[in-house]
Amino acid sequence: EVQLVESGGGLVQPGGSLRLSCVASGFNFRLTAMSWVRQAPGKGLEWVSSIGSDGRSTLYADSMKGRSSISRDNAKNTVYLQMNSLKTEDTAVYFCAKSGRKGAEAASRGQGTQVTVSS
Numbered sequence: 038e039v040q041l042v043e044s045g046g047g048l049v050q051p052g053g054s055l056r057l058s059c060v061a062s063g064f065n066f067r068l069t070a071m072s073w074v075r076q077a078p079g080k081g082l083e084w085v086s087s088i089g090s091d092g093r094s095t096l097y098a099d100s101m102k103g104r105s106s107i108s109r110d111n112a113k114n115t116v117y118l119q120m121n122s123l124k125t126e127d128t129a130v131y132f133c134a135k136s137g138r139k140g141a142e143a144a145s146r147g148q149g150t151q152v153t154v155s156s
Contacts, residue, residue: 039063039145041133046150049123057118057150059133067111070137073118074146075129085131086118087138096138100126123154 045057057073072087086107087096095107106119116133130151136144 039135041135041145041147043131043133043147043150046131046152048153048155050156051123051125051154053123053154054119054121055123055152057120057131057133057152059116059147061114061116061133061135064135066114069135071109071116072134072136072138072141072144073107073116073131074134074141075127075131075152076149077126077129080129082132082142083129084138084141087136087141088116089137120152123152125154128152128154 040062041059043059068090070089073085074082075085076082085098085101088107088109092109104122109116130149132146132149134141134144134146
């Protein structure tokens with residue numbers, strides 16, 4: 038059974054930083070590209086970033102480019118999303134997804150972690 042458990046969300050002021058983590062189990066993590074997607078209040082899922090199975094290739098949505106960094110530790114079955122210079126519009130529930138960029142919005146994902154950016 039695929040399990041994805043996100044953590045690291047919270048309340049942060051504009052301009053602040055957060056590091057999200059997602060621990061995966063139930064599949065061969067080291068052979069699987071992973072992504073982060075988010076859902077803001079009242080909106081649909083939005084792709085944020087993806088990383089290849091070996092961590093060498095990364096992709097970012099324009100909204101997060103230059104402010105975020107995706108990484109992974111295959112020894113720990115964990116994928117991370119470091120987010121900096123957070124804006125109020127980054128407020129959303131963030132999910133990790135068992136997929137590369139293609140199909141990320143429809144892929145298996147965890148329960149999510151809430152990120153709230155507010156002063």
